[in-house]
Structure formats: C-alpha cells, structure tokens
Amino acid sequence: MRFTRLQASILSTLLVPFASAQANEMNPDISVVLDGYYKQNATALSHRDEGFGLGHTELSLSAPIDDLFAGRLTAVLEEHHGETEVALEEAYLQTTGMPWNLSVRGGRFLSQVGYLNSRHMHEDNFVERPAAYRALLGSHYFDDGLRVNLLMPTAFFWQIGAEAFNGNRLTEGDEDIGVYTVNTRFGGDIGVSQSWQAGLSYLNNRQVHGDHDGDHDHDHDHGDHDHSHAAAYTGENLYIADLVWKWSPDGNTRQQQLTLSGEYLYADELNEHARSSDYHQGWYTSAVYRFTPQWSVGARYGRVDLKEAHGDHFHDQQLKETDVMLAWSRSHFSTLRLQYTHQSAHGFDNADNTVTLQYVMTFGAHGAHDF
C-alpha cells in the first residue's frame, strides 16, 4: 500500500473542511494524530527504527452516512528508512439501524480479537504493543472483511461476534476468506469505583498451510521487521484470553485511574511440518496508574516464545520485555511519554535495551474514551 505520490493531494483534499469541530450534516468529524519519537537503540521485533522518527501518523474521517449507516476512513502515514508509506487502516461502513442490538461492519477495519487489537495505537499506554502482539498480529491486525456483533439481552455486558477476512494482511494466500474469528466479551462494574472486562477470542488462519512459507523465512531475518505489517509468526489456530480491570475513587476517572490488564496468546498448527509440541505462546501484564489528571506511570512485563520455521523444522526463539514509562498530558489531547525498555532474548540478534521519548498529539474531533 504505497501511494506516496498521492499523499499530498489526499492530505490537501482532506484538510480543507477543517472549520467544524463536530460532524454536522455537511462535514464529517476529522481527527489527526501526530506520533513522533526518539529511540536510543534498535530493539527486537520492533516497528520503530532507532533515532528520530515518526510513528503512527493518522488522519481519520467519520460521519453518519444516513439513518442506517455510519462510515469511517483512517489513513496512516508511516516513515520507514526515509520512505513514507500511506496505508489505509480503516475504510468501513457500520450499520446503525439493525434490530436486536445487532451490528454489521464491512470494509477494512481492525479485527476485534484480544483487548488491544481493536484499539487505535495512539490510545496505548506504552510506545509499542507487547512483543506477543508484534510477533503474532503484526502489532494490530486489520484486513478487508465483514463483522457481525450481537449484544446479548443480559443485565451485564455480554457481546458475541464473528468476523471473516480476506486474510492476506496476516498471511499471503489464495483462499477467498483467509481468516475467521469469533470473539466474546463480558464486563461490568464492581461497586462504583471498579469496572472490568474479560474476553475470549479465536482466530482461524486458513492460509498457513500454503506454498508461501518462503515469504516469511526471508522476511523476518531474526526479528527485524518487514514493512508489510503482516504477522511474522502465524499458526492455523490463535487463541487469546484477555482481562482488564480499572479503578478510580468514586468512579471519577478524571482525577485518578488505575488500570491493570493482561492477555495470553497461543498459536498452534504452525505449518505442515509442525508437531504438537510446536506452538507460539506469549503473554503480557501491565499496570498503569494515572495519579493526577496530567501524570501517569506504568510498568509492563511480557514474554513470547516462538518457533521460527526453517524448512521442515523449527528453531526456538524467546523474547522477554520489561517496560516502564512516565507520561505527562498537558490537556486531554497531548501526551509526552518517556519509556525504558529492557529486552532479554534467545534467538534474536538485535535484542537491546532502549530509552524512547514519544509524543502523541491529537487535533480535530474529540477521540473516544473507550474502556
């Protein structure tokens, strides 16, 4: 997805109607996310190069289309080794008028597997997604497809959903429908100060057993990222369990908020040579405490155990990662973040420790405070 020449014209066209802050009948909501950083050292399985760089610069438009449909378009500009890539991350329509709390989404969108995957990267509390996400989902898996979600008629929150995707953005292949997912989420409040959500997801990748193994073996030369954002490690079955718990005194998230979250990812049936003992596995757990409206601290530990395919056998790889971060938000719309990342690895040449300084700035329409 490289439309570098179109970039200027896309931007100029999109930026013209910037007068309105809210979507009205003529103008969509427009929001821009600026993400830039300085990273001291290159790290394993990373999507950010060392030195000064731009991260996930995002331009998003959304609006109701009519009384039955709403739409969203998100273009992402990323810089890799001096080349600017424009990628279409979201281009979808969503129904708003279906009965029984059903909703259908079609087009290109972020898969809802796991907790982090459906969230935009700029909402994250750390500079990069956990290593398990970077290895198994290419940080965030989005693709062309269709989603159906249903909210169950229960007192607590219970959602079930299924997605079908082209699949080529996870693994190249010839199937018309390369990826299926099913997902369920529960959640609620515990008193007034605490709330929680738990989710289970399954992703079926039907293109793992293809004649395309070569793509990946050549691409991921020991963990250095390729630009396609496809996941470097895949399996026919990917299972994810996630749990999030948040606490604020009196439920007043403005003043203070403690967020604990964790996910476990497991992938098997890696390719036609895989035995039952060959599987990828990863997890992370993170704690973030916003102790005043403007300051937050966080720590995250995660590890991922991977099998790197070499013809008919696998080599073990392991990456353990510890992150600590301090973030300051002047307003609701600006964040500066200082993060220290410690990596220890087996089977990765480029694991290192690094300090990263990052900014994330948003302007235009007000972003969503999702749970």
Add this chain to the structure above:
Amino acid sequence: MISKPNSLTWLFGWLLAFASMPASANLNVFACEPEWASLVLALLPDANITAATTAWQDPHYIEARPSLIAAMRKADLAVCTGASLEAGWLPSLISRAANRKIQPGSDGLFFAADHAPLHQSREHVDRSMGDVHPEGDPHLHLSPDAIPRVVDALAKRLASLAPEQATAIQQRYIRWRGDWNQERQRWRVAAQRLEGTGVVTQHSTFDYLLRWLNVNVVADLEPKPGLPPSSRHLRDVLATPSISDASVILVASYQDDRPATWLSNQSGIPKVVLPGTVTGEPGQQTLQEVIGLIIEALLAHQRVEHVD
C-alpha cells in the same frame, strides 16, 4: 434511583423489566447525568432509570465501559446534556450498544442543550483556548430559566414515547413547573441580596446560576477550560487585585479541592464544596434543592462578610 449504577441495582432493574415485560413494559431511560435522571423521575416515576454518572464524577471524562453499554443496549430513551459535554464517550456508547432506538436524530436521543439558548457559543474555537465547546457552555443544568424549557421538551418527548401516560406526564409537568416558578421567585429575592457578590470558581459548573443571580466570577482556578489548576495559575489568581471582591471559593463535588484549599489558606477566602448536581442524598435530590443549597451557601458567606 439516582444512585450509582452498581451491578445489584442493574440486576434488580433488569429482573424488574423482565418481570413486567408481558403486561406493559416500563420505559427504560438512560440518563447521562443524574440531573436528567431526577427530572425524568419527576415526570415519569415508574420509568426504569439508569444514571450513567454521579455528582462525584466529572461528566467530561467518563469511559464507554461495559456496564454503560449494557444499560444503553436496553434503553428506550437516552437523556443527555449535549453540546459536546459527552463527546468523549456518548458516541462510542451509542455505537457499541447498537440500539436502533438511540441514534443521532432519532426520538430516543434527547439533548437538553438543544432546547435552551447556551451561553458563550462562539463562531471560532480552537483547543489553544482550552476544552471549549463551539455550541456554548454545556453546564446548563443549574439555570433557573433554561431548565423549564428543557423539562417542557422532555415532557413532550416522554409523552410521545409513552402515549398511554401522556396525560399523567402533562399533569406532572404542570405541577413541576408550578413548583419551579415558586422556587424561582424565592431565588429572585436572594439574587437581589447577592447582586455584586464576587466568587472564585473552578470550571464553569455553576456559571449559569451565578450569572442569573448577578454574582460575579472574579477568577477561575482553571487556567483554561478543562485544564487542571496549575500552581503558577493559582499564584496569578492570588495576585489578581479583584480577588478581594470574592466572598467565597466554589468547588463542585467531583473536583479536586486541593487548589481551592491552598488559595483559601493563602487568601483567607472561605472554600465551599457544593454538589455540582443532584446526589440522591436527602436535601439534594432535586435541582430545586441543589440550587437552594448553593444560594444558601452564597448568602451565608455573604452574611459573614457583612458582619466583618
């Protein structure tokens, strides 16, 4: 029913809704803020009302959490402030709940700010001015003149959604309006005594009422709307000559009162923490009671000033 939406209340509410479904299902109402819950309660007492926030929560910064999605899922009507107050969470809730009754432009979504003129609406806004809303100041729930207009429109909306109760709703509205007008007479008398009084505030939470009472806001503890008070700004406020005109520092219950405490200690101006809206506690269950409470606090501190 204005209590915080804990899981037990919900379970109970759901069981109640389920049990009464075959006969005539009561209207499920989702109120973004507790003041709207209290008004719906006054007009339609048998509605199942869920208030998404409490007087201890800043309504700008709520998250679209699972419990709120579940409440929005079954709502027949959502009553919110509008004017971008809930811009950070309501659109997400509406989208996640996929409830076709509650969609922008539909009868199931009622915005109070659509039914009354707002202060400080502006042609041009940008975020260097702070978190200002182009539509105007959304904190209209303590406005003695705006609320009757909102309740008038709310009564009509409720009547259209529960036509079998239309007459009763209209009667309750007329009674509510009579009470409000009577109270407003009393507030007007107080306003004459309060004219020219100065106060220090934090955010525009009380501004509609203060303007109506002819009370002057001499300083705001927030350097810009939505930004938390900084120590430099507090020192500037302390150095403002007009600070001596302030008889009280007003803080809403959901706000951090440490900046106000500091200013109070430095300046000798008393600090008062007041409910920013109805709390469900005795004497704070209706907007009339809360407005009465705020006026009493202002008068009390004014009396102290006169004694001095």
